[in-house]
Amino acid sequence: MRNLMIHEYDGVDYVLVWETVHHDLPRLIKIVERRLGIG
Numbered sequence: 001m002r003n004l005m006i007h008e009y010d011g012v013d014y015v016l017v018w019e020t021v022h023h024d025l026p027r028l029i030k031i032v033e034r035r036l037g038i039g
Helices: 002-007 014-036
Strands: none
């Protein structure tokens, strides 16, 4: 997703970006915190 956002400004699906941040990021944060022993 990073390459798409950096190189295709007009082709970025901002709804998809928001859904990814909103739905996937909290889960990823929990996984990382658990692995680091801080969650």
